[in-house]
Amino acid sequence: MAQSDLFKARTGKNDEFYTQYIDIEKEMNAYLEFDPNVFKGKTVLLPCDDPEWSNFTKFFAQNFERFGLKKLISTSYAVESKNYKSSYQPTLFEVNDPKFDESKTRIKGKIFTLTQDKTGDGKVDVDDLEWTYLKGDGDFRSDEIIRLKNESDIIVTNPPFSLFREFLAWIIESEKKFVIIGNMNAITYKEVFPLIKNNKMWTGIRFNQRLNGKNMTFYVPDDYILSGTEVDIDKNGKKMISVAGTGWYTNLEHGRRHQPLALMTMSDNIKFSKHKEIRGVEYQKYDNYDAIEVPFTDAIPSDYEGIIGVPISFLTKYNPEQFEIIGASDNGAIDEQFKIPHFKKHNEPYIDGQKLYKRIFIRHKRK
Numbered sequence: 343m344a345q346s347d348l349f350k351a352r353t354g355k356n357d358e359f360y361t362q363y364i365d366i367e368k369e370m371n372a373y374l375e376f377d378p379n380v381f382k383g384k385t386v387l388l389p390c391d392d393p394e395w396s397n398f399t400k401f402f403a404q405n406f407e408r409f410g411l412k413k414l415i416s417t418s419y420a421v422e423s424k425n426y427k428s429s430y431q432p433t434l435f436e437v438n439d440p441k442f443d444e445s446k447t448r449i450k451g452k453i454f455t456l457t458q459d460k461t462g463d464g465k466v467d468v469d470d471l472e473w474t475y476l477k478g479d480g481d482f483r484s485d486e487i488i489r490l491k492n493e494s495d496i497i498v499t500n501p502p503f504s505l506f507r508e509f510l511a512w513i514i515e516s517e518k519k520f521v522i523i524g525n526m527n528a529i530t531y532k533e534v535f536p537l538i539k540n541n542k543m544w545t546g547i548r549f550n551q552r553l554n555g556k557n558m559t560f561y562v563p564d565d566y567i568l569s570g571t572e573v574d575i576d577k578n579g580k581k582m583i584s585v586a587g588t589g590w591y592t593n594l595e596h597g598r599r600h601q602p603l604a605l606m607t608m609s610d611n612i613k614f615s616k617h618k619e620i621r622g623v624e625y626q627k628y629d630n631y632d633a634i635e636v637p638f639t640d641a642i643p644s645d646y647e648g649i650i651g652v653p654i655s656f657l658t659k660y661n662p663e664q665f666e667i668i669g670a671s672d673n674g675a676i677d678e679q680f681k682i683p684h685f686k687k688h689n690e691p692y693i694d695g696q697k698l699y700k701r702i703f704i705r706h707k708r709k
């Protein structure tokens with residue numbers, strides 16, 4: 343296999359992770375709790391989906407009336423265009439439909455739409471979804487899907503892992519509302535961090551969080567070869583994989599984002615902190631940043647006015663009324679004024695010549 347094909351196969355494998363219904367439901371409930379009308383009168387687009395069996399399509403179709411949606415649009419990507427090659431069989435749903443077209447099934451994407459009660463049973467639900475083949479393969483970058491993006495108000499999906507940056511840029515340029523799945527590694531990407539810093543995007547309710555001892559867990563194709571420790575089989579024998587650091591990114595408001603962190607003063611932290619690294623020890627300054635090192639979010643001193651370096655996981659506790667984000671150690675995403683000339687020209691924070699993990703720099707917001 344040529345190098346580039348090998349690369350495609352490897353990255354393509356990670357593009358085929360399918361989201362569980364329960365994860366979608368829990369996440370969307372958090373936005374509905376904050377604003378019960380969040381989806382009311384809205385057109386929701388689910389791109390990069392597999393509408394015949396996707397839980398995103400199922401979830402929004404089943405809740406169409408309850409949410410007061412105007413329109414639901416869901417699109418899929420043609421099997422021939424996918425980097426991950428697996429044995430493909432069109433679903434019975436497709437084959438049994440008069441619209442089934444042998445010449446299109448592998449090379450065209452599909453579009454499913456839901457607007458009204460078609461079956462005449464008095465309710466709008468999954469059974470009222472209408473479908474057709476797209477003109478193209480359903481690539482989110484195609485004009486066809488861009489037109490659907492322009493028509494929509496909210497974009498919700500788990501995009502292909504290998505195209506995360508591109509997908510995010512695709513959403514951001516349209517200034518739409520969105521809820522998408524991604525990995526925390528993306529936070530310090532130079533295309534991503536400015537969005538977080540400027541409150542144009544934040545972490546959703548579930549982000550880099552283990553629940554019942556597990557990271558967020560996805561379905562994978564039947565012929566996917568499972569390896570490693572984070573693998574699972576559900577009660578129906580379906581293969582699953584847990585992925586560390588995964589979670590939701592969004593620009594929809596939710597309650598947790600407005601809850602202030604309860605914090606102690608610096609002197610109380612030094613006296614009472616549960617962390618041995620803090621208790622009885624002075625907070626240290628970095629060699630190369632004009633900031634103090636706080637290795638645990640709950641040890642942020644409530645009365646420190648300067649710049650504070652915190653782990654990336656701080657973002658799941660970030661409340662924009664309480665803190666301002668100044669920068670990040672990666673990609674030099676912090677203003678020169680906060681850097682101290684250092685014998686090594688590295689961005690990673692150092693203390694006494696020892697390199698530390700990536701840090702985000704924050705400052706208390708005072709009224």
Ligand SMILES: C[S@@+](CC[C@H](N)C(=O)[O-])C[C@H]1O[C@@H](n2cnc3c(N)ncnc32)[C@H](O)[C@@H]1O
Pocket residue numbers: 356357358359360361389390391392396397398418419424480481482483499500501502503505
């Ligand atoms: C991570 S999966 C998630 C699928 C579904 N949204 C879910 O969560 O169950 C991403 C999907 O996007 C598809 N995909 C890959 N590249 C794409 C592209 N350029 N345009 C549209 N879809 C793409 C993959 O084949 C895969 O079906």
